[in-house]
Amino acid sequence: MQLQNLTAISPIDGRYRNQLASIDDASNAPKLDHYFSEFALIRYRVWVEIEYLVLLSEEGFLALSAEQIAALRKIYAGFDVSDAEQVKNHEKVTNHDVKAVEYFIKDKMDAMGLGDQREWVHFGLTSQDVNNTAVPLSWKHALERELYPRLDELIEKLRRLAMEWEPVSMLARTHGQPASPTRLGKEVMVFVERLEHQLRLLQQIPCSAKFGGATGNFNAHHVAYPSTDWIAFGNKFVEERLELRRQQFTTQIEHYDDLAAQMDGIKRIGTILIDLCRDIWTYVSMDYFKQKIKAGEVGSSAMPHKVNPIDFENAEGNLGIANAIWEHLASKLPISRLQRDLTDSTVLRNIGVPFAHFTLSLRSIDRGLGKLVLNEEKIRADLDANWIVIAEAIQTILRREKIANPYEALKALTRGAARVNQDTFSQYIDSLEVSEEVKQELRAVTPFGYTGVHPPMAR
Template identity: 65%
Template sequence: MALSPLNAISPIDGRYRSKVEKLKDYFSEEALIRYRVLVEIEYFIALCEIPLPQLESVSSSIFEDLRAIYKNFNTEDATAIKDIEKVTNHDVKAVEYFIKEKFDALGLSAYKEFIHFGLTSQDINNTAIPLSIKDAMNDVYVPEYTALLEKIEGLAKDWAHIPMLARTHGQPASPTRLGKEIDVFAVRLKEQFNLLNDVPSAAKFGGATGNFNAHKVAYPNIDWKAFGTKFVQEKLGLHHSFPTTQIEHYDHVAALFDGLKRINTIIIDLDRDIWTYVSMDYFKQKIKKGEVGSSAMPHKVNPIDFENSEGNLGIANAIFEHLSAKLPLSRLQRDLTDSTVLRNVGVPFGHTIIGFKSTMKGLGKLLLNEPKFAQDLENNWAVVAEAIQTILRRESYPNPYEALKGLTRTNEAITQSSISNFIDTLDVSDAIKSELKVITPSNYTGI
């Protein structure tokens, strides 16, 4: 049966496939194979550029033909490698045999044994995977993140002057402005994103146990550490981890995943706040013709986009957390658990992108209900008590907090009139009374 959105087990490849289609170029099996081919080809070219004595006769004019093997890589090539793997039962060795066949076709048969020369499979996997993650971050994640951040920043600017009743512990508190509350999320996101830029895309490259043993024994006069660093950093654009065991220690990629998790957590926090504002009638939502909010209640327009985002980002974080906790742990030189879990790297990225898109969609449907903001402020004159008692403190008025506490902590409604009457009873100058009476829930919003 051909895979379709209807029979896929994962919703990433099913229901949400159209939202994460771009990720297939970085995290699918075919993509992983292509990145492995890229590393193998670039490694052979780098050996020619030393040059190793046996490769001195390889002309640089053939390099672009070699690069075409991975640049023009397609599903047919990936299938051919998978067919070889059925025999070898080893995925990286299958890539090596595939490239050897390409060398035969290019008239390079004499040089085939320098494909994968001195390497272990992890020299390929631990360069291919971080390279794919780096590319996915730059090509897919960053544009989605940037679009969402710009949307949030735009709303913060649009709503900068909308006074709003704040709530601490769910109770009415000192007023704020809607734009400022949204801007909090924008600043949090930018600060965490800046931390991501400090995390290197690290790769291991050093032979079976990280010491270039095979390279050193074959060519003892070459500085293989310098070669490995130059290859990883200049050819592949990654950071060369050294020393290592057989595998990359994964500390840097764990830091990346932890950073992505924190960004997702901030978006979840935003989702929940907006969801709550919708429930408070601060926002209406644009209605799309034909859409149904509830199968039973025709009037409902549910904040489903924020709920969808929260759910998907929660799944992403659970997997990111497992990856960042698991990958740096390996028995002695290496066990195979890293290989298994690394095949799931694309899953949290997929759920993250789905979450970003859902939040973006939800924010785009919001309709500001300004009268509701004004109504809540007018119904909560008690919140100016903080302002009054603070000015009284400034004036050394005796026990101002207790005086306001006696006024406001009653079951009677606090109104503009009751606040004004209270001010009139204070033993302060008329100028101070005038200053206090200017304060309203709508203008007591700070900076």
């Protein structure tokens, strides 16, 4: 069958493609095919090869005019599918993907009247000088243009909800049991703080690249031009032109340590988001949240009443897949036999897969949050049904007043009791041998107001 959304093996390129690919430039959908497709990999390789050629010219190895440099840069700036197909046609002959890119650029140079300069393309390089700069560059762009902004948007949305729900007192549950009340907004801020911290840690990890010849020592460059400082040239190319961090001592390939650290960082964020999804799912199951209904949608094929929290379930599922792949990539990529083996090549082609599943989860969480409708009546009813949780407050005040064994007294009063309500505590407080002032203080404690303090939530 011809490849299309319905015949794709992976749901990333099938069911979910419209949520992940560049349908049109005006769409707010992620454009992951710009960074992780075969087309994207070829384009970024062309980008690296041409910028390398330009720097060689600027350093005096060949002479290109400003007009010629501008024309060369248009090759990758205007790179389209037909160009990629030309590269693939070369690959059918060469059976080598990077060599095919070299021949494609040489064809373009011949057409531009630069045939006498064509052997400067890929001068002194090995394939990994191109791959280990092209992939980090596309990865960096994907992080900066897709992942970081969308995480920032999610964090900001959660912050707004936290501030909106800050006044809402809510029964907490530790070990699944009723516990000291909290505020709904503060519980959302827990995730804001966690996500924000992990995102900032992730952003501190550099996007690293390898550029140094067949075994990392500029052997071919040095033998051809022994008086040139190729280390300075490589640093300038990678760090100034591509805005990546150049690794100084390498084998034929990059270390992948920073890339692995980034993947571990994204995995931690994914784990936090799974925690968020499960908490909100549970609040929905407790009826603390209703969900907005969309006309025509079906919650169950059998039960007409159902409105399922499917966005959070889908997000959790996609995060699980993403985390499993991130974990494999992060543990596999930094390992290579001696100066190189090829196991990184096929693995590296899959970095867009967990990125896509992670991106899908962000979109699902965003949709799910937008459907939530706070059910304060149910939240207050749960508090009213659990006066038992103020036992902690009562015994703590009594400790302050130096009353003997208040914890044990409250334990006897509340633990295992068939029913504990406001009257239970009123009668107990009346029986205490403390001042009337302290009794008034104790009577003022309710599940609705016993929520402690937390820092301000303003930005």
